[in-house]
Amino acid sequence: MNKRTVQDLAEVAAFQVSDQRLFSATHEEIISGLTTDIYFIRTRELLRHLGLDRTRVTAEIFAGKPGVLAGIEEAKVLLKGLPIEVWALPEGTEFKEKQVIMRITGAYDDFGIHETSLLGILASSSGWATAARRCQEAAGNHKMICFGARHVHPAVAPVMERAAIIGGADGASCILGAKLAGQTPSGTVPHAVMLIVGDTLEVAQTYQRIMPPEAPVIVLVDTFKDEAEEALRVADQMGEKLQGIRLDTPSERGGVTPGLVREIKARLRQAGHAHVKIFVSGGVTPERITLLIEAGADAFGVGSYISGAPAVDMTMDIKEIDGHPIAKRGRIPGITESAGLEKIL
Known part of the structure; x- marks a missing residue:
């Protein structure tokens, strides 16, 4: 991948955007520096004019509040190939407020332009990973899957869901x-297919028949009938072939309450479907x-709690110039x- 970056203000002025493109930045645009703050381009011009662009510095990135670190692997892609040295905490590490999570040493002109993107990668990813860790801690040994892609821009949905897995989600x-x-996507079918087919049981039986054997048979039971009634109807017909039911009752009907879960759990057990x-x-x-x-729930799909998590503010400071504090x-x-810092580049 081309690692050339924006060189000066004239290049910024000459860059034009098409009205036929998605608004998200391409990989090439991010790596070239087009998503950076303009003052880093001004800094580049000033330092080059003064002959100081090759000044060797050590910069540190620290967190504004506690959290779980994610985004290091993507940061490595951004910085790979540059004549710099980089140390960082491993992804998944819990860090404290003000703790240094990355250190970079090299000529400022080689990496300074990437500060905006670097901080954004680490801040957003760590925010999502932190939210996922809180869910994972609450879930304990119960499975927890990230369902948050629909709540964010598609350009960052994969970043968010990967960060959730780093934070502790069992899948995405x-x-x-x-x-x-490095995982297989998790999920079964939405309400849309239930509505189009018109019968939950027919969807469940068809799903079990045509999907790969490794695909779990977990059926939505809140589309047409009372959740407990539909759960028993599907379980009675499918028996051991049914692995689970999913409750996604909308807020208009009160959402999924502990009372609802407790009732369905009891009715399934009484009917021989424990x-x-x-x-x-x-x-x-x-x-x-x-x-x-x-109340008896066994697994969870978490969406907006993870996808809407605030970023963990990150700051980069120069702490040494030519070896001097x-x-x-x-x-x-x-x-x-x-x-805990480990050399990664």
């Missing part, structure tokens, strides 16, 4: 997000996960001790 529904994490698991999605949060597990006012000059 977004095809590319799961593939980036093997049928209950998968809950729709408005799931860590607090609701705890209550739903107590330095810092702006309010920060301590020199390299900061940070246990």
Whole structure:
């Protein structure tokens, strides 16, 4: 991949955007520096004019609040091939407020232009990973899948779902997000197919018959009838072939409540279907996960709680110039001790 970056303000002025494109940046545009803040281009021109662009510096990136680190592998792609050295905490590491999560040493002109993108990658990914970790902690040994792709721009949906897996999600529904994490996408079918076919049981039986053997038979039971009634109807007809039911009751009908889960769990058990698991999605949060597990839920699909998580603000500071400690006012000059940093480039 071409690693050439934007060289000056004239190049910025000459760059034109087409009205026939999606608004998300391409990989090439990100790597070239077109998603950076303009003041980094001005910095490049000033330093080159003064003959200081090859000044060797050490910069550190630290977090504004505690969280779970994600985005390191993508950051490596952004920085790979540059004549710099990079140290970072491993992805999945829990970090503290103000803790250094990455350190970069090299000529400022070689990496300074990437600060905006680098911080954005780490901030957003870590925010999503942190939210997923909170859900995973609440779920414990119960399965938790990220269903958040529909809540964010498609350009970043895979980034978000991969970060969720780094944070602790057992899987993701977004095809590319799961593939980036080395997994198979998770999910069965939506309400749309139920509505088009017109019968939940027919969809369930057809799904079981034509889908690959490894595809779990988990059936939505809230499209047409009372959830408990539909769950029993499907379970009675499918028996051991049915692995689980999914509850996604809309907020207009009160959502999936602990009481509903408790009732369905009891009715399935009384009818001889204790093997049928209950998968809950729709408005799931860590607090609701705890209550739903107590009621008998077995697994969860989490969407907006993860996808809507705030980014973990990241800051990059120069801490050494040509080996000499330095810092702006309010920060301590020199390299900061940070246990766990590993050389990645």
